[in-house]
Amino acid sequence: MLTKIGVVCVLLLSFIDDLKCDKCLTTTKHFYKKFSTKTPYQYIVDGLGRKGWRHEKECEDRQVWSIIRHGTRYPSKKAIRYITQDVLEIRDRIVRSPKTKLCKDDIKNLKSWNLSVDASLKKDLHKEGIEELIFLGERMLDRHPSLLQEYHHSHYIFRATDTQRALVSGESFALGMFSRPMARKVKFQDPIKPHDPLIRGYKLCKKWLREVKKNTSSREEFYKFSESSHIQEIRRNMTELLGLEDELTVEDLDKMYVSCNFDQAWAPRKLSPWCALFSDKSLEAMEYREDLEYYWIDGPGHEISYAPSCVLLQNVFHNFRNATQGLPEEKGIFYFTHSGTLLKLLAYLGTHQDSQHLTSDNYLQMRNRKWRTSNIGPFASNVYFLLRNCSGAYSVCLFVNEKQERIPGCKSKCCSWEDFTHIFQSKVEACDPNSLCENSQDDESISAPDDRF
Secondary structure, eight states, rough: OOOOOBBBOOOTTTTTTTTTSSOOGGSSSSSOOGGGOOOOOOHHHHHOOOOOOOOOOTEEEEEEEEEEEOOBBBHHHHHHHHIIHHHHHHHHHHOOOTTTTTOHHHHHHHHHHOOOOOGGGGGBOHHHHHHHHHHHHHHHHHHHHHHSSOOGGGGGHHHHHHSHHHHHHHHHHHHHSHHHHHTTOOOOOOSSSSSSSSTTTGOOOOOIIIIIOOOOOGGHHHHHHHHHHHHHHHHHHHHOOOHHOOOOOHHHHHHHHHHHHHHHHSSSSEEEEEHHHSSSHHHHHHHHHHHHHHHTSSTTTTTHHGGGHHHHHHHHHHHHHHHHHHHOOOOOEEEEEEEHHHHHHHHHHHTTTOSSOTTTTTTGGGGOSSSHHHHHHHOOEEEEEEEEEEEEEEEEEEEETTEEOOOOTTTSSEEEEEHHHHHHHHHHHSSOOOHHHHTTTSSSOOOOOOOOO
C-alpha cells in the first residue's frame, strides 16, 4: 500500500530505481553528481577528504608546473537559448499535463524555476567559478607553503588564454594563493593571439581540425549511442513520467539536461528541479553519451588529438631540468586554459587509459571506466607536476585534480628524475607539433568551434 508524506506519491516507474515511493523527486538529499565536463569542482573537493599531501622532512619543493582549466562558466549562446527559452516551453507542457506523475512539490519547483542569463555573458566565468579557483589557490598554498608563500614577479609565470573565463580564473587563483594586496601585484604574461601554441595549441593543429574536430565520423559513436536502447528508454520513460502526449525527442533531452547541468553547477548544494526529473540511471547514460564525444575528439580515440600535447611535457621537462642543474628557475608556473588542453594532456600521459575504446556498444562494460570526464575533466580541473629535492636526489610527482597519480612507466609514486628523464627526454626532444599537425603557412585557416554548450 502506498504511503503519503504531504503530497501524493508518484507511481513507481521501473527506470526510477533510486526513488522511494514516499517522497517527491526534489526532496532527494543524495543526488547524482557526475555531469561530464560540466561537473562543478566542489564535487571533486568533496572526495578529497581531509588528508592532504604528506610532506617528507628530507624533501624540499623546488618547482610547481601546472595547467588549470577555467572554473564554472556561463553556457554557450545556443545553451543560453535552451535555458531561457526552449526549456520553458517544455516546462509549460509539463505543468499543463493532467497525466503527469510528478508530485505537487516537483511541479511547484519547476513553475518557480527561472534562470535569467544575458546572452552577452556567454562562456564567461560564473561567480561559482571564481570561488572554485580562489579555494584551489588556497589549497595549493596549504600544500606547498615553503614554495608559494610570497610573490615576486621573477619567481612565477602566470599566463591565460585570450578569454575572459581563463584570465579571471587565473586572477581568482592568485587571490586565493596570495593575500589580496599581494594578488593585485601578480603579473600575467600577455595572451598569445589568436591561440596560444602551448596551452591551446590544438586550435592551431590543422590535421586534428581536419581529421577529427571537423570530421563527422569522430562523433559516430556519440550519434549511435544517441539512438541506442539506453537513450530511447530515457525518452519513453521521461515522457510517461511527465505525462506528455508527444514523446520527447533527443534534442528535448539535451535541452533539459543542459539546463540541469548549469543549474546544478551554479548551485552545487541544491538539487536542480531539472536534474531531479532524471533518474540516476538516466543521468549515468547521458554522462556516458558525453564521454563518447570527448573520448573521440579530445581523448585517446585518435592519436592526433593528444600527440601534440608533447609540447606541454617539453615545457615541464625543460623547466625542471634547469632547476636540477642549478639554473635560475621560477618557483611556480601556472597556465589557465580549457578542457580540451587538459583532456588531451591526460590522454598523452596515459594516466586514465582503459583496456578498450569507449564505444556505443560497450556502455555497460565501461561503467567503471578510467576515462570519465566527470572525474578527470570537470570545471576547474587541474594537472600539476611537482619537482622536489630529497636529500640531494630529485624526483617528480604528478597530481590530477589534487590527487596524486603515478606517472605511467615510473617505478614509484613519485618518479625519480632519472626515470622521468628516461621516459620523456627522447619524446620531448622529438616533439614537433607543426610536423605532427601537418601545419603549413600555405594552408588556409581552419577555425575550431568551442564546446557546443
